[in-house]
Amino acid sequence: MKKKLFSVLLCATMAVGLLAGCGGGSSSSGGSDGAAGGDTSAHTYAIVTKSSGNPYNEREATGFKEVIEAAGGTCVVQNPEAATADAQISVIQSLISQGVDSIAIAANDSNALASVCQEALDAGIKVVTLDSDVNTAVRATFCNQAGVQEVGQALIEAVYDICGGEGQYAILSATSQATNQNAWIEAMKSVQESDAKYASLELVEVAYGDDEPQKSTDQTQALLNKYPNLKCICAPTTVGIAAAAKVLQDQGSSVKLTGLGLPSEMKEYIGADDAHSCPYMFLWNPIDLGKLAGYASIALVDGTITGAVGDSFEAGDMENSPYTLSAVAGDESASEIILGPPFKFDPDNIEEWAAVY
Numbered sequence: 001m002k003k004k005l006f007s008v009l010l011c012a013t014m015a016v017g018l019l020a021g022c023g024g025g026s027s028s029s030g031g032s033d034g035a036a037g038g039d040t041s042a043h044t045y046a047i048v049t050k051s052s053g054n055p056y057n058e059r060e061a062t063g064f065k066e067v068i069e070a071a072g073g074t075c076v077v078q079n080p081e082a083a084t085a086d087a088q089i090s091v092i093q094s095l096i097s098q099g100v101d102s103i104a105i106a107a108n109d110s111n112a113l114a115s116v117c118q119e120a121l122d123a124g125i126k127v128v129t130l131d132s133d134v135n136t137a138v139r140a141t142f143c144n145q146a147g148v149q150e151v152g153q154a155l156i157e158a159v160y161d162i163c164g165g166e167g168q169y170a171i172l173s174a175t176s177q178a179t180n181q182n183a184w185i186e187a188m189k190s191v192q193e194s195d196a197k198y199a200s201l202e203l204v205e206v207a208y209g210d211d212e213p214q215k216s217t218d219q220t221q222a223l224l225n226k227y228p229n230l231k232c233i234c235a236p237t238t239v240g241i242a243a244a245a246k247v248l249q250d251q252g253s254s255v256k257l258t259g260l261g262l263p264s265e266m267k268e269y270i271g272a273d274d275a276h277s278c279p280y281m282f283l284w285n286p287i288d289l290g291k292l293a294g295y296a297s298i299a300l301v302d303g304t305i306t307g308a309v310g311d312s313f314e315a316g317d318m319e320n321s322p323y324t325l326s327a328v329a330g331d332e333s334a335s336e337i338i339l340g341p342p343f344k345f346d347p348d349n350i351e352e353w354a355a356v357y
Contacts, residue, residue, distance in 0.1 A: 041072035043101040045297045047290070048091055050106045050132070052079035054211060055262055056238040056286050057106060059357055060131065063290025064104060064297075067316070071298055076100060083175060083211045085112035092116045095125075102126035102297040104143075107134045109177040114138050126300040128307075130293040131286075132180040136334035140300050140307030141325055143293045144336045145180075145284045148329070151236070151260075152187020154282050154342050156198060158258040159188075159232050162279060166200035167231040170223045172244055172259075174211040174237040184236050204230065209240045216243035224255060235259035241281060245269035248277035262286075263345050263353035270350040280346040287357055289339055291318060296337060309335045 047064045049057035061077045068075040078095065080087035085108050095103055096119055103120055107113050107129055117138035120127050130143035159169050171188075173181045185206060192198040204227050209216030216239055223230060224247075233248075233255060235241035241261040248255055249269055257269070257278040269278045295315040296305070305311035305325065309332070315321035325335035345353055 040068075040298055040302065043298075043301050044074040044076060044098075045102050045104070045294070045301070046076040046078060046095045046100045047104045047130075047293065048078045048080070048088055048095070048106065050080070050108055051083035051087070051211065052081055054079075054083070054239060055265065059262075059286040060106065060290035060293070063287035063292075064294040065290075066287075067291045067294030068298070070316075073298070080108075083108055085109035085177070088113060089116045092120065096120050096123050099123075100125060101301050102128065104128045104130055104293040104297050105134065105139075106131040107179060108132070108175060110134050110179040112177070126297065128293060128296050128300060130289055132178055133336075134179070136328060136331050140335075141296060141305075142328070142334075142336040143289060143296055143339065145286075145289050145339050146342045147338055148183045148187050149191075151184045151282075151342050153191055154344075155184065155234055155236060155259065156188040156191045156201075158280065158282070159234050160198055160201060162256045162258055163201060163231045165197075168202045168204045168227055168229050169232040169234060170204050170227065170230060171206045172216060172219055172223070172233055172235040172237070172240045173206055173208050174240060176208050178211075178237075181236055188234075209237070209243065211237060211239045213239060213243050216240040217247055220244040220247040224251075224253060230255050233257050233259075235261075238262050238265065238283070241278070242266060242269075245277045249275075253277070257281075260342075261345070262357060263350055264355075264357060266345070267350050267354040270345065271347055280344055282342040282344055284339055284342060285357060288318060291315070292323070292337060292339055295321075295323075307335055309333070311335070 045068045065075045078091040080091055088108050114135045117127050127139040129139050133142045207219040209219045233244050235244050236259050238261050241259040242265045244257050258281050260283050261281045299305045299313035304313045309327045312322050312324040323337050328334040328336050
């Protein structure tokens, strides 16, 4: 994914972003001109995360704000109080009233946000999504952290490996409406059902922790109590995997864990021995995902792209720049921007990456 030099650069990036102060509901302007064409300094760019207090979301906002302010634009960060569609609708309506030029949304619900996103479009506001998409008709494009099939394949293969090819596993997701979680889970199921290799694996339950630490903890305990023969829990959510890791490790459980997690939060749980609950996990850099959404927002506002499949734009010094908008699987008229493939974090590299994010 990245070499050592890039790790150092990312450390610097995060430090700059944190110093910029990505607080919920804040707005600021400044920095030097540069990231994209057009009079960026005359525009206001907003990002709406899934909820406040979510470290993954905070890092997305850090990357977004860094790009906007480096281009001389005004950045508004909104962190809803809860990971619900209603909470996001309220802040999006407020942003529409403020007359911002673009809104980047990490959606809590694909369909429930459709009406308010349409309101934004009708008001002339550019709408881009990141991390979790909305109905494709009400946004310009989606900044996708990794291809859905690639994530699903990586997760089910990890479950297969950790279970020794057979046995029971469970999934601990975020909310039941989270479009990214649901897409990855469906991809896992699809891979399992289509390949006889996974025939001896049994998915016993998909539980929902609603991206809340306590509920995720409770759901993990409930899974352990309900399924005494459980071998593995897969948590494709950074909040859920951290909560599950602590439960399993504190109890010395033989059940192992994999999924998607932040290296800094999972460092103490990653290990190949019985003392650690998670042999390995995956993720991407949420700072980079936020940066990608920032560059895409600028390109939409200044007219470099319209959101059409085949459009392309420069994204500063990001590793895969320039980015080209590709068609969404199953919806060829809608576009998405793939950040890159999921990356595996294991005992050999977790210390290095925990210092980055």
